Amino acid sequence: MASSAQKQSYPAPGLDTFPKLLQHNARMFTNKDAMREKEFGIWQSWTWSQVADEVERFALGLQANGVKAGDSVLIVGGNRPRTYWTMCAVQSLGAVPVPTYHDSVAEEMQFVIEHSEARVIVAEDQEQVDKILEVEDRCPAVELVIFDDPRGMKGYDSEVIEIKDFVTVQAQGEAVRAKQPNQYQDLVSKGKGEDISIILYTSGTTGKPKGVVLTYDNTLLTGYHGGLMEGLTENEEILAYLPVAWIGDHIFSYAQSYSMGFCVNCPESTETVAADMREIGPTYYFAPPRVFESLLTSVQIRMEDAAPIKRKMFKYFMQVAKTTGIKLLEKKSVGIIDRVKYALGNVLVYAPLKDALGMGRVRLAYTAGEAIGGEIFDFYRSLGINIKQLYGQTESSVFITVQPNGEVYPDTVGTPSPGVELKIADNGEVIYRSSGAFHSYFKNPEATADTKTPEGWVHTGDAGFMASNGHLRIIDRAKDVGAFSNGKMFAPKYIENKLKFFPHIQEAVTFGDGRDDCMAFINIDLGAVGNWAERNNIAYASYQELAAHPEVNKMVAQSVAEVNESLLDDEMLSHSQISRFLILHKELDADDGELTRTKKVKRKLINERYKILIDALYDGKTQCFIETEVAFEDGRIGKITGDISIHDVKTFNPVAQAS
Amino acid sequence: MTEPLQQMEAASKLLELKNIDLSFGGVKAISNISFDVMEGEVRAIIGPNGAGKSSMLNVINGFYHPQQGEIWFDGKQRHSMKPYQIAYQGIARTFQNIALFKGMSVLDNIMTGRFTHMRKNMLWQALWKGPAEQEEIENREFVEHIIDFLEIQAIRKTPVGRLPYGLQKRVELGRALAAQPKMLLLDEPMAGMSVEEKEDMCRFILDVNDTFGTTIVLIEHDMGVVMDIADRVVVLDYGRKIGDGTPDIVRNDQTVIDAYLGVSH
Numbered sequence: 019m020a021s022s023a024q025k026q027s028y029p030a031p032g033l034d035t036f037p038k039l040l041q042h043n044a045r046m047f048t049n050k051d052a053m054r055e056k057e058f059g060i061w062q063s064w065t066w067s068q069v070a071d072e073v074e075r076f077a078l079g080l081q082a083n084g085v086k087a088g089d090s091v092l093i094v095g096g097n098r099p100r101t102y103w104t105m106c107a108v109q110s111l112g113a114v115p116v117p118t119y120h121d122s123v124a125e126e127m128q129f130v131i132e133h134s135e136a137r138v139i140v141a142e143d144q145e146q147v148d149k150i151l152e153v154e155d156r157c158p159a160v161e162l163v164i165f166d167d168p169r170g171m172k173g174y175d176s177e178v179i180e181i182k183d184f185v186t187v188q189a190q191g192e193a194v195r196a197k198q199p200n201q202y203q204d205l206v207s208k209g210k211g212e213d214i215s216i217i218l219y220t221s222g223t224t225g226k227p228k229g230v231v232l233t234y235d236n237t238l239l240t241g242y243h244g245g246l247m248e249g250l251t252e253n254e255e256i257l258a259y260l261p262v263a264w265i266g267d268h269i270f271s272y273a274q275s276y277s278m279g280f281c282v283n284c285p286e287s288t289e290t291v292a293a294d295m296r297e298i299g300p301t302y303y304f305a306p307p308r309v310f311e312s313l314l315t316s317v318q319i320r321m322e323d324a325a326p327i328k329r330k331m332f333k334y335f336m337q338v339a340k341t342t343g344i345k346l347l348e349k350k351s352v353g354i355i356d357r358v359k360y361a362l363g364n365v366l367v368y369a370p371l372k373d374a375l376g377m378g379r380v381r382l383a384y385t386a387g388e389a390i391g392g393e394i395f396d397f398y399r400s401l402g403i404n405i406k407q408l409y410g411q412t413e414s415s416v417f418i419t420v421q422p423n424g425e426v427y428p429d430t431v432g433t434p435s436p437g438v439e440l441k442i443a444d445n446g447e448v449i450y451r452s453s454g455a456f457h458s459y460f461k462n463p464e465a466t467a468d469t470k471t472p473e474g475w476v477h478t479g480d481a482g483f484m485a486s487n488g489h490l491r492i493i494d495r496a497k498d499v500g501a502f503s504n505g506k507m508f509a510p511k512y513i514e515n516k517l518k519f520f521p522h523i524q525e526a527v528t529f530g531d532g533r534d535d536c537m538a539f540i541n542i543d544l545g546a547v548g549n550w551a552e553r554n555n556i557a558y559a560s561y562q563e564l565a566a567h568p569e570v571n572k573m574v575a576q577s578v579a580e581v582n583e584s585l586l587d588d589e590m591l592s593h594s595q596i597s598r599f600l601i602l603h604k605e606l607d608a609d610d611g612e613l614t615r616t617k618k619v620k621r622k623l624i625n626e627r628y629k630i631l632i633d634a635l636y637d638g639k640t641q642c643f644i645e646t647e648v649a650f651e652d653g654r655i656g657k658i659t660g661d662i663s664i665h666d667v668k669t670f671n672p673v674a675q676a677s
Numbered sequence: 678m679t680e681p682l683q684q685m686e687a688a689s690k691l692l693e694l695k696n697i698d699l700s701f702g703g704v705k706a707i708s709n710i711s712f713d714v715m716e717g718e719v720r721a722i723i724g725p726n727g728a729g730k731s732s733m734l735n736v737i738n739g740f741y742h743p744q745q746g747e748i749w750f751d752g753k754q755r756h757s758m759k760p761y762q763i764a765y766q767g768i769a770r771t772f773q774n775i776a777l778f779k780g781m782s783v784l785d786n787i788m789t790g791r792f793t794h795m796r797k798n799m800l801w802q803a804l805w806k807g808p809a810e811q812e813e814i815e816n817r818e819f820v821e822h823i824i825d826f827l828e829i830q831a832i833r834k835t836p837v838g839r840l841p842y843g844l845q846k847r848v849e850l851g852r853a854l855a856a857q858p859k860m861l862l863l864d865e866p867m868a869g870m871s872v873e874e875k876e877d878m879c880r881f882i883l884d885v886n887d888t889f890g891t892t893i894v895l896i897e898h899d900m901g902v903v904m905d906i907a908d909r910v911v912v913l914d915y916g917r918k919i920g921d922g923t924p925d926i927v928r929n930d931q932t933v934i935d936a937y938l939g940v941s942h
Contacts, residue, residue, distance in 0.1 A: 058821035059833065169826075170884055289831035 026239045026437050026453050029277050034211030035234045037073070037110035039276040041206065044070035047252060047279050053099045056286035056294055064099060066279070072100075074202045076184070077107035079191030081205070083138065083162055083182075087112030090134040090217065094118050094127065094150075095142030097258040097284045100166045100184060102272060104140045105262075109215060110206050116217045116229070117263040119615045120146060121608075128153040129226060130219050133461065135159055140184075143167040147174065147181065154179055211235045217460050218265055220412050229460030230265075230412045240415040240454035241273030243436045247420070248382055252279035254302040255379070259291045264616065265412040266386070270304050273415075295376030303383040307390035308617065310405070312545070313375060314394050315521040319549045335363035336400070343368075343400030348424045368401050377403050384408050384420075387616065389492070389511075391519030392428035399426070407431050409490060413469065413476055414438075415454030419490045430489035440490065441475070447496045448482045449475045481509075498621065500531030506593040508536065510621075513594055516584060520577045521546045525606050527619055529632055530594065537635040538599040539628065540574055541606055547573075562660055565601045571665055574601060579668045586670050595669040598635050600642075602628075603660040609649045631662065640664050690749070691716040691860060691892050692737065697746035699732055706732040707743070710918045712911045714860070719886055719893045721907035723900070723927075725936060728913040730896045731773060734862050737894065738770050739763040751859065765793050767859035771849045771866060773896075779838035783848050786837055787823060790855030791816040823851045826888075827881060843874035850881060854889075861885065863895040867902055875899065879906055904928065912936070 028034050033042055043052065043066040052066040064072070085091060091108045093115050095101040101117075108115040116134045118127060120142060127149055131139070137159055141147050147165055154160065154176060162180045164187055165171055174181050194201060215234040219227040258271040271282045280302070285294040321332050342356045352360075372378045383398070383405040390407065398405045404423070409431035410416040419440070421432035434440045438452040451474045458466040470476050481499050482492040493499065494509040502508050508530040517526040517538065525541035544561055547570060551558055558564040582595040606612040611623055625632065627646070634642035645659045692714040699707040707729045714720045722730045735741040736748070739760045748755040750766060758766075769790070777786050794816060795802075801809040824830055827847050832840060837848055846866060853861055866882065867875045883906055885891050897903050903910060904924040912920035912927055914936040920927045927933055 058818065058825055059830075060821075170880075170887070172887060286830045287828070293831075 026243050028211070028239070029242055034238065035109065035206070035209035035213065036106050036215065036238065036272070036276050037077075037206045037209060039238070040066070040070050040073060040106055043276065043279050050252065050279070051281045052275070052279075053102070053282050053284070054298075055099050055284040056290070056297075059286075061283075061297070063281075069099075069103065072188070073103045073106045073110065075188040075191040075195065076100075076103060077110045077191065077205070078194040078202055079187035079189070080107060080113075080138070081111055081201075082190045082194055083187060085111055085113050085138055087208075089113040089138070090116050090136045092116045092118060092131055092134060092136035092139040093262070094120050094139065094146045095166060095262065096120050096288070097260075097262060097267070097271070098142060098166065099284055101140075101142065101262050102258075102282065105216070105272065106276075110202070110209070112205070112208060112213065114214050114217055116219070117268070118219060119261050119263045121261075122615060123609070124149040124152040128156055130229075131157045131160060133219075133229060134217060138162045138164070140164045141166070144170040144174075147171065151176055151179070209234070211238070214457065216268065218263060218268065218412050228462060228465055231457040231460050232415060233457050236415045236454050236456060237269060237273045238277060240417055240435075240437070240452070241269045242277035243453075244269070244417045244420070245274045245278050247436055250274065250278050250280065250302060250382070254278065254280035254381075255298055255300045256280065256282055256302045256304075257291070257295050257298055257300045257376075258282050258284050259288075259295075260304070260306075261615070265410075265416055266304060269416045270302070292376065296373070299376065299379040301379050301381045303377065303380050305383070305385060306387045306616075307385050307394070308388070310385060310390065310394055310398060311518075311521070312543075314397055315543065315546050317371070317375075318521060319546060322549070322553065332367055335367040336397075338363050339368060339400035340396065343402055344396065347399055347402055347404060348426070364402075372401055372403065377401075380404070382406070386410060386416075386431075388618075389515040390428065391515070393519060395428045408435075409492060411478060413456040413478075414450065414452060415456070417454060418448075418450050418452070418478070421489070425487070425489070427487075427489065430485050430487070430491045432489055434490075440484075442483055443477070445496070446481045446483070446493075446499075448478045448480050448490065448492070450478065451475050502530055502536075502593060503532060503534050504593070507590055508594055509591065512591065513538075513581065513585070513596065514619075516581045517578065520580075522550065522573065523577060525613075525619070527606075527621070527624055528594075528596065529625075529635070533636065535597040535636075536594045537632070538578065538596045539624075539631070540578075540599055540601045542570060542574065542601060544605070561605060562603045562658065565603060566660065566663070571601060571663065574599070575665050575667055582667065582669050596667055597669055598664055598666050600631060600635065600662050600664045602631075603644060603662055604646060604648060604658050607648070610647070634662075635664060689716050689752075690714070691751060692894075693747075693749040694736075695747040695749070697733075697736060697743045697748075699729075699736060699741055699743045705916055707736070707916045709746075710913070710916075711746075712918065712921055714892060714894055715908075717886070717890050717892055718908040719882070719895070719906055721903045721910045722894065722896045722913065723898075723903055723910055724913035727915075729916040730913055731864055732916075733913065734770065734864055734894070734896060738768050738862055764856060767857075768862065769853040769856040769858035769860075770862035771846070771853050771864060773864040773868065775842075775845045775849055777837045777845060777849055777852070780836055782834050782836055783829060783840075783851075784820065784824070784833050786848055787820045787851045787855050788816065790852035791820065793856050794819075819857075820851075820855055823854050826854075826884070827851050843870050843877075846870070846874075846878065847881070850878075850885075854885065854891075857889075858891060860892045860894065863893065863897075865896050865898065867897060867899055875902060882906060 033039050047066045049065050051063045052069045054061045054063040091113055093104050105115040118130045139150055141163055147163055150163055160179055164182050164184055166184045168183055211234045213234055214231055215237055216232050217229045219229050256271055260267045275282045283298045285291045321329055338359045342352055342360045345352050380403050383403055386408045406421040406426055408420040410418045417435035418438055419432040420435050438450055440450050443449050455476050479496050480492050481494055481496040482490055485491045494511040498510055500508045510528045513528045514526040517523050522543050523540055524543040527539040528536055530536040542565055547564055578596050578599050585595050586592050608615050612620055631642055642662050644662055648656050648658055690713045695711050697707055697710045722733055724730050736743050739758050742757050824833055867878050886893055907924055910924055910927045912933050919936055920930045920933040
C-alpha cells in the first residue's frame with residue numbers, strides 16, 4: 019500500500035502542468051522540432067519555442083474573449099497542430115479542454131456541448147462549424163465558435179453565436195501581450211498538479227457517454243513514468259493519427275510529448291496516413307489491433323498478387339523470421355547459421371517490408387483495446403518490431419499493465435505499470451489503484467461512486483485473472499460474461515476475437531447467454547474477400563452480394579469450424595462452440611449506432627435491432643428476410659433489405675458429451 | 678426585370694457575344710445568338726441534346742471560329758485567335774470527355790495547367806538550374822494549394838488513368854484552376870457522377886467562385902444542379918437562344934418548357 023501513498027516525481031521540480039512543461043521545453047529544446055504537419059505537400063515544422071509562442075498568443079486571445087479559470091472549452095478537430103495547441107492554451111488559463119470526436123454526428127456533439135457546459139468551442143473547419151450551428155438552438159450556453167481552417171467560412175454568420183478565426187483570436191492575444199508582457203507567465207504559474215487538466219468523454223458501449231475528469235497528476239505523471247520505464251527520449255518521433263478525444267492519443271501525442279520533449283507529426287489527411295507514416299518513420303507507434311490486422315491482411319493480399327519468385331522468397335524468409343526473429347528481439351541465443359539467414363532475409367525481405375509499412379525505425383510499438391491474434395502479433399515481432407500489448411482505459415490515464423521487454427506473450431497483457439496496484443475482486447473483476455486513476459465522472463457522482471471506492475480502487479469492468487507467470491489475462495467485459503442454460507461460462511468477446519483473427523472476418527457478434535448453444539453473426543472483410551473473389555472470378559456488386567455468395571459462406575463456415583476445434587483446448591470454454599452462424603447483409607457501422615466510435619460492438623442495440631435474425635438462428639430456420647435502416651454519410655436514411663441464409667457448422671466432441 | 682438582374686447590369690461584362698453564327702458546311706450549329714457573362718457570376722448554358730451548347734463553349738475558347746458575330750472579352754473585341762492565345766487571355770476549360778494525360782500523375786497533370794505562367798525558355802527548362810528551378814518551385818507551390826483546395830492529397834502521385842471517373846473530373850477542374858483563369862468553362866462537370874460526387878463538385882464550383890472570384894460558365898444537364906448554383910441561365914434549342922434570365926424566370930418560361938417536354942417543331 020505504501021507505493022500509492024508515495025507520490026511519483028515530476029520531470030523536474032515544479033513542472034506539474036503542461037503549460038509549465040511547454041515553457042521548460044522552449045528553454046531546453048529551443049530549436050528542436052516539437053510538431054510537424056504535412057501541408058501543401060511539404061512537412062512544415064514548429065520548434066518548441068515557436069509552439070510556446072503560438073500557445074501563448076492563443077491563450078491570451080481566449081482570455082480576451084472571456085475564457086477564465088474553471089470554464090470548459092470544447093475542442094472538435096482532427097490531428098492538427100492547432101488542436102493540440104488549443105489544449106495547452108486552454109489549460110494555461112486554468113480552464114478545462116474537452117476534446118470530442120470530430121466524426122461524431124451533430125446530436126452526439128450536442129450531448130457533449132450541453133453536458134460539459136462549454137461556452138466557447140474551437141472547431142477545425144466548416145464541417146464542424148456546420149454541425150454546431152445545426153444544434154445551436156438546443157445549446158444556448160454556447161457564445162463563441164473559433165475555427166481553424168478558413169476555407170468556405172467567408173460570410174458565415176449566426177444570430178446567437180459569434181464566429182471568429184483562430185488567427186484573429188491570436189492577434190487579440192498578441193495585443194494583450196504587447197501591453198502586459200507578464201500576464202501569461204502569471205496565469206501559467208497559478209496552475210497546480212492537482213488541478214483538473216482535461217475531461218474526456220468515453221464513447222460508452224452502453225448509454226450516454228460519461229465525462230472522465232483527469233488531473234495533471236493523472237495524465238502528466240502517468241505519461242511521464244510510462245515513458246521513463248520504456249526509455250523514451252526527446253528524440254522519438256510519433257505520428258498523431260488517432261482521435262484526439264481518445265485517452266491514448268492524449269497520453270502518447272500530448273502528455274508524453276510534453277514530458278519527454280519529443281516531436282509529434284500530424285498527417286496531411288486521414289487518407290494519407292500510410293504514406294505520411296512512411297515518410298516520417300516514427301520510432302514510437304501505437305495502433306489498435308485492427309490496424310495491425312488490416313496491415314497484415316494488405317501485405318498478404320499483395321503477396322498473393324506478386325510474381326512467383328517474390329512470393330516464394332517472402333514465404334521462405336517469413337518462415338526463417340518466425341523461428342529466429344522473435345528470439346533475436348528478446349536477445350536469446352541464436353545459432354550462427356540462423357543469424358546469417360536472418361541477416362540475408364533482412365536485406366531481401368524484412369527491411370523493405372518494414373519500410374513499406376512505415377515501421378523501419380519503430381523502437382517501441384503498443385497495441386491495446388482488444389485482444390490481438392497470436393499470428394498477427396508474432397508476424398510483427400518476427401520482423402524485429404518490438405510490439406507489445408498494454409492494458410488500460412480512460413479512467414486509468416491508459417497505463418494499468420504493460421508487457422515488459424522480454425516477457426511478451428500473446429494471450430496476456432503484462433505486469434502492472436509503475437505506480438499501479440492490481441487486484442482481482444472476488445467476482446473475478448480486475449480492480450486497480452494508481453496515480454493515473456481518474457478524479458471523477460463529470461457531474462455524475464453516482465457513477466463515480468459505483469466505479470471508484472473511497473480507498474481509491476477503480477473497477478475496470480473487465481473479468482480477468484493473474485496467470486501463473488504473474489501476468490494479467492483478460493477474459494472479457496465482466497458484464498458481457500454470461501452463462502449458457504446449463505450454467506457453463508459464455509465469454510462472447512473471447513470467441514469473437516478468435517473469429518476475427520481470420521483475415522476474411524472483419525467483425526463477429528456471438529450469442530449464448532441463457533441459451534443452449536452459441537450462435538454467431540459475421541461481417542466479412544470487404545478488402546480481403548473482395549480480392550479473393552477477384553482472383554476466383556466471382557462477380558459481385560456490393561457488400562451484400564458478396565456476403566450472400568455461397569462460396570463465401572462456405573469459406574466462413576470452414577473458419578468457424580476451425581474456431582470450434584480450437585475451443586476444445588480450453589476446458590472452460592469448450593461448450594461455447596458455435597453451432598450456427600449467418601453473414602450479415604450490411605457492415606456494422608458506428609453511424610448506425612451499432613459500434614462505438616472506437617469500433618466496439620454495442621451488444622444491447624444489436625440484440626434489439628436484429629432480434630428477428632437471432633430468433634431465426636435459434637429456431638432452426640435456414641433463411642430469414644430482414645429490412646434494416648442505414649444512415650448515409652450525408653445524414654439521409656435508407657433501407658437495405660435481403661434474404662439471409664443461415665448455416666450449421668461442424669462442432670466437436672465435448673459438446674456432444676455435455677449435452 | 679428582377680432585382681438581381683438590375684444589380685448585375687451595374688457589374689462589368691466580362692464576356693459578350695453578339696449575333697454569333699456558326700455553321701459546318703450546310704449545317705447551322707448556332708444561329709444569331711447573343712448573350713453576356715458578368716464578372717464573378719455563375720452562368721449556365723442548358724438545352725436539349727444537339728442544341729449547340731458545346732459548340733458555344735468551343736466558340737468562347739477559340740476551338741471554333743464563328744462565321745459571323747462579335748466576341749468581346751474583358752472590354753476588348755476579340756479577333757480570330759488560337760486556343761492557346763485565348764488561354765493566355767485567362768480562359769480555362771474542362772471537357773465533356775475527360776481530356777487528361779492518363780499516364781501522368783495527378784500532380785503532373787495539374788502542373789501542365791501552369792504552362793501559361795512559365796516564362797523561361799526551353800534551354801533554361803532543360804538545364805533546370807537557377808531561374809527555371811525557382812519558377813518550378815513557385816508553380817509547384819501554387820499547384821499544391823489547388824490540391825489542398827480540392828482535397829486530393831491522397832492521390833497526388835497516382836496516375837490519372839487509375840482513378841475513378843469522379844476523381845478524374847476533379848483533377849481536370851484542378852488543371853483548369855492552375856491557369857488562374859478569369860473565366861472557367863466547364864463542359865458537363867457532373868455528367869455520369871453519383872449523387873455524392875455531384876454534391877462534392879457543386880461545393881467545389883461554388884467555392885472556386887467564392888474564394889477566387891472566378892467567373893464560371895457551365896453546361897449541365899442536371900436541372901436541379903443548374904437551378905441551385907447558377908446566377909443566370911441561357912437556354913439553347915436547335916442552335917437558337919430561346920430563354921435567358923435567372924433560374925426562376927427560365928423555369929417558368931413556356932418556350933423552355935416546350936423545348937424540354939418536346940413540342941413538334
